[in-house]
Amino acid sequence: MFYFVLVIHIIVSLMLVGIILMQQGSSADLAGAFGGQGSQTAFGPRKSASVLTKLTAWGAAIFMVTSLTLTVMLARTSGEHSVLSGASSHPVTQSQPKK
Numbered sequence: 042m043f044y045f046v047l048v049i050h051i052i053v054s055l056m057l058v059g060i061i062l063m064q065q066g067s068s069a070d071l072a073g074a075f076g077g078q079g080s081q082t083a084f085g086p087r088k089s090a091s092v093l094t095k096l097t098a099w100g101a102a103i104f105m106v107t108s109l110t111l112t113v114m115l116a117r118t119s120g121e122h123s124v125l126s127g128a129s130s131h132p133v134t135q136s137q138p139k140k
Contacts (some may be wrong), residue, residue, distance in 0.1 A: 042114070043111070043114050043115075043118075046107055046110050046111055046114065047111060049103070049107055050104070050107040050108065050111060053100055053103045053104050053107060054104065056096075056100055057097065057100045057101065057104060060093055060096050060097050060100060061097060063093060064093050064094070064097070
């Protein structure tokens with residue numbers, strides 16, 4: 042089950058990278074560089090949600106779910122619940138300066 046979720050996570054990650062790189066920025070044309078195209082609004086004019094925008098939203102949601110699922114699955118199998126749980130097993134020794 043862990044490897045299945047991991048494969049889905051990797052596929053969704055690569056899909057998100059591709060989809061985000063294919064999208065056009067809000068002010069990517071020449072008019073946006075000179076303050077045109079709805080410069081009165083904070084983030085440019087509102088556009089209708091395209092297929093790429095919807096795929097990005099679904100991909101991000103699946104990415105978050107698989108991330109949380111992998112974290113919970115790994116925490117249950119390893120038994121350790123903290124990143125710092127192994128820090129106390131290695132005591133720090135300090136050497137005295139030479140006189």
